[in-house]
Amino acid sequence: MTDTPATERDVAVLAAQLGREPRGIVAIAARCVCGNPTVVHTAPRLPDGTPFPTQYYLTHPDAVAAVSTLEANGVMKDMQARLQSGEEPELVEAYRAAHERYLEERYALGDAPEIHGISAGGMPDRVKCLHVLVGHALAAGPGVNPLGDEALAMIADSFRPDRCTCAVEIAE
Numbered sequence: 001m002t003d004t005p006a007t008e009r010d011v012a013v014l015a016a017q018l019g020r021e022p023r024g025i026v027a028i029a030a031r032c033v034c035g036n037p038t039v040v041h042t043a044p045r046l047p048d049g050t051p052f053p054t055q056y057y058l059t060h061p062d063a064v065a066a067v068s069t070l071e072a073n074g075v076m077k078d079m080q081a082r083l084q085s086g087e088e089p090e091l092v093e094a095y096r097a098a099h100e101r102y103l104e105e106r107y108a109l110g111d112a113p114e115i116h117g118i119s120a121g122g123m124p125d126r127v128k129c130l131h132v133l134v135g136h137a138l139a140a141g142p143g144v145n146p147l148g149d150e151a152l153a154m155i156a157d158s159f160r161p162d163r164c165t166c167a168v169e170i171a172e
Helices: 008-018 061-072 075-085 089-107 130-140 146-154
Strands: 025-031 037-042 056-058
Touching: 008 025, 008 037, 025 130, 037 130, 056 061, 056 130, 061 075, 061 130, 061 146, 075 089, 075 146, 089 130, 089 146, 130 146
Parallel strands: none
Antiparallel strands: 025 037, 037 056
C-alpha cells in the first residue's frame, strides 16, 4: 500500500472530484502520476459516527466514469458468474485473500462492530461494486485484488494509473 498523508491541496482536489467535502480521510491511497488523489483511504467510521466499509474510495473522475460503464455493461454479473461457477478455484481463493487483506488493513485503523467481517464490493463471495474493487487494486497494487486488476485492464483505454487525465485545477 502506498498511503501518503493528505495535504490541504489534496482535500481541495478531492472536494472538486467528489463535488462535496470529503469525509473520514485517513490518507491518499493512490495518486495519479501528476500527484492528484485517485483513491482516498477512509476511516471505518465517519466523523458523524456512521460505519463506512469502503476504505478505498475511488475518486478520480475518469476512473469512476470508466468503471461505471463497466458496471452498466454487465461486467459485475459476468464476474459473479465466474466466482460461482467453480471453474476458477484460483480466482475464488485470490478474491477471498483480497477480502482478508482488506479487513486486516481496516482493522489496523480500528473496528466498527456494525461492519465487522464485512469488507466491501461484495467480497469475498459476490461482486457488487467495481468502484471498490478498482480502488482496492489501485491502493494495494497489482496482484492483490484479481477482479479489481481485471477491471483496471478493461478500462485501460479510458483510464490508466500511469497516464494523467486530470481536469482538476486548484489554485495554489
